[in-house]
Amino acid sequence: MKISIFHFKNLFPIVAFLIFGSGAIILWQNQNKNEKDLVFLYTQTSSEQIRIRVEGLMNARMVSLELLADRWVERTPPDFSQKRFLEFAEDFYTHYPGFTGINWIDPEGVVRWVFPREINEDFIGNRVSEHLNLRVRDTFQKAGKHLKYVATPCTELIQEGLGFHTFRPLIYTGRVQGYLNGVFRVKRVMDTCLANSILTNFWIRIYEADQLIYTNEEQGPGNPEKHNLHVLGEINFPGKTWQLELFPKEALYPPKVVRNPGLLGFGMFVSALLSLLLHFLNHRMQMYRQARDHALHEVSERKRAQEALKKNEKKLEALLKELAAKNAELETFVFSVSHDLKTPIVTIEGFMGALREDFGNLIPEDCERYLNYIGDATRKMEALINDLLELSRIGRLTVKKSEFPLADLMEEVIAGLQPQIEAKGIQVTVSQGLPLVYGEKKRLIQVMENLLSNAIKYIGKENPSPRIEVGVREQDDQKVIFVRDNGIGIEKTYFEKIFQVFQRLPSAKKIGPGTGIGLAIVKRVIEYHGGKVWLESEPGKGTTFFFTLKNKEA
Numbered sequence: 001m002k003i004s005i006f007h008f009k010n011l012f013p014i015v016a017f018l019i020f021g022s023g024a025i026i027l028w029q030n031q032n033k034n035e036k037d038l039v040f041l042y043t044q045t046s047s048e049q050i051r052i053r054v055e056g057l058m059n060a061r062m063v064s065l066e067l068l069a070d071r072w073v074e075r076t077p078p079d080f081s082q083k084r085f086l087e088f089a090e091d092f093y094t095h096y097p098g099f100t101g102i103n104w105i106d107p108e109g110v111v112r113w114v115f116p117r118e119i120n121e122d123f124i125g126n127r128v129s130e131h132l133n134l135r136v137r138d139t140f141q142k143a144g145k146h147l148k149y150v151a152t153p154c155t156e157l158i159q160e161g162l163g164f165h166t167f168r169p170l171i172y173t174g175r176v177q178g179y180l181n182g183v184f185r186v187k188r189v190m191d192t193c194l195a196n197s198i199l200t201n202f203w204i205r206i207y208e209a210d211q212l213i214y215t216n217e218e219q220g221p222g223n224p225e226k227h228n229l230h231v232l233g234e235i236n237f238p239g240k241t242w243q244l245e246l247f248p249k250e251a252l253y254p255p256k257v258v259r260n261p262g263l264l265g266f267g268m269f270v271s272a273l274l275s276l277l278l279h280f281l282n283h284r285m286q287m288y289r290q291a292r293d294h295a296l297h298e299v300s301e302r303k304r305a306q307e308a309l310k311k312n313e314k315k316l317e318a319l320l321k322e323l324a325a326k327n328a329e330l331e332t333f334v335f336s337v338s339h340d341l342k343t344p345i346v347t348i349e350g351f352m353g354a355l356r357e358d359f360g361n362l363i364p365e366d367c368e369r370y371l372n373y374i375g376d377a378t379r380k381m382e383a384l385i386n387d388l389l390e391l392s393r394i395g396r397l398t399v400k401k402s403e404f405p406l407a408d409l410m411e412e413v414i415a416g417l418q419p420q421i422e423a424k425g426i427q428v429t430v431s432q433g434l435p436l437v438y439g440e441k442k443r444l445i446q447v448m449e450n451l452l453s454n455a456i457k458y459i460g461k462e463n464p465s466p467r468i469e470v471g472v473r474e475q476d477d478q479k480v481i482f483v484r485d486n487g488i489g490i491e492k493t494y495f496e497k498i499f500q501v502f503q504r505l506p507s508a509k510k511i512g513p514g515t516g517i518g519l520a521i522v523k524r525v526i527e528y529h530g531g532k533v534w535l536e537s538e539p540g541k542g543t544t545f546f547f548t549l550k551n552k553e554a
């Protein structure tokens with residue numbers, strides 16, 4: 001059994017909401033992640049920049065001192081004069097910023113010549129090996145002992161500020177000629193190296209071993225704490241390894257994100273709305289798809305039905321053709337039979353005439369009665385055959401249709417029936433101003449004759465005021481002609497039947513002879529003219545026959 005709640009269609013909005021909702025949460029949590037990453041990257045590159053600058057500057061100063069030493073001894077004999085030393089020192093001090101002092105110490109370790117004098121004056125005459133600072137003393141002794149370049153740890157300088165000394169023994173012909181002494185104040189070095197942008201954007205701390213030797217932090221509270229944007233670096237140059245700590249200043253921090261729960265709520269609401277929208281959209285699409293499938297199905301059904309209809313139409317056409325052929329065959333048969341039957345009747349009538357002529361006197365009375373019966377029957381038969389012949393001729397033997405006044409037709413018909421009208425004392429009324437009608441005049445005379453003679457015949461024997469009325473009315477581009485009598489009438493059940501061949505009502509049989517073909521001829525002629533025939537009647541009150549005739553087409 002399929003449990004509908006697990007159907008994907010039902011889960012769809014929930015799945016969509018989960019996807020959109022997680023997106024909203026991730027976005028909400030990472031609102032300023034990218035900005036943080038950028039600040040960290042900036043701090044890293046700045047730390048690298050400081051390292052490169054300090055190392056570059058210090059390496060260059062070391063090389064300058066090397067150069068001074070080399071130039072000093074390169075003359076032969078070397079010129080260890082104060083004048084020459086001061087020339088070099090001034091040149092380097094002026095052109096290569098960063099030095100606090102460039103001094104010469106004699107082989108006994110006494111400071112002799114200094115540059116610039118103003119800052120280093122207090123140093124003159126000092127014996128370095130007896131320097132107050134033990135670290136300077138020890139380092140200097142190492143230079144003398146090992147005859148190599150050394151740098152002191154950072155310490156308070158006589159020249160003021162925190163800094164360090166470098167000592168390079170000057171050796172000529174294997175003898176120590178003295179020591180070249182470089183003095184560097186850390187602040188001066190850093191001021192030379194640090195770009196303004198770095199100073200404004202970062203807090204910097206430089207440590208040597210565990211001693212803080214430089215910082216641009218202001219005194220007092222507000223010192224930066226180590227946080228995830230803080231960067232550590234190392235600066236190396238001959239004789240020194242410094243630790244660098246860099247903190248981005250507050251101004252650089254991405255604005256502190258206040259994670260507003262309302263924002264998350266809004267995100268979730270939008271997610272829910274989107275999911276619902278998607279759900280409805282999906283639903284709509286499914287509806288459209290169903291409607292389309294339904295329409296397609298209907299179209300194909302209709303096509304199939306149309307094809308079937310076409311097939312049936314073809315079948316029907318074939319059947320109609322067959323029927324028409326059979327009808328024509330039947331009519332021809334009826335015609336030839338009726339025609340052939342006339343010959344024996346004529347023979348019977350002929351011989352009856354001969355019988356009367358030749359044996360008239362000899363014929364006994366009873367026999368005469370029988371002969372009259374035979375005569376009646378023969379005449380009836382003849383009338384029947386004549387009517388049948390007429391019926392079979394309709395539509396087969398045609399004359400060209402014409403337009404003629406209906407008044408003329410009525411006059412002709414009434415004139416022919418005048419004796420019977422008078423005999424029964426019938427009042428016949430024909431409407432004035434009868435129109436022109438269009439058709440085969442001879443056939444239409446036959447129609448009117450049949451209808452009028454029926455009206456006369458079935459007017460009723462005890463009718464106190466027998467009346468027949470003929471009239472016309474125009475309706476929908478055609479003429480409706482009627483023949484009304486106040487005769488015996490017809491029961492509704494026979495309204496259709498009386499138009500069939502040989503159909504006579506029991507009441508008619510009582511009234512007199514007839515063939516039962518007259519109305520069939522009427523129907524056939526009217527239909528042949530493209531019209532209709534019908535009747536209204538009530539037993540005992542009278543009958544009205546209507547038929548239509550099309551107007552001549554313009």
Ligand code: ADP
Nearest residue numbers: 454455458498504505508514515516517518519
């Ligand atoms: P028939 O030769 O018997 O008159 P018709 O075909 O002319 O044959 O008529 C068929 C039958 O319709 C008649 O036998 C008669 O019963 C009935 N009928 C026709 N016209 C009228 C009429 N005007 N009033 C009453 N009955 C009629």
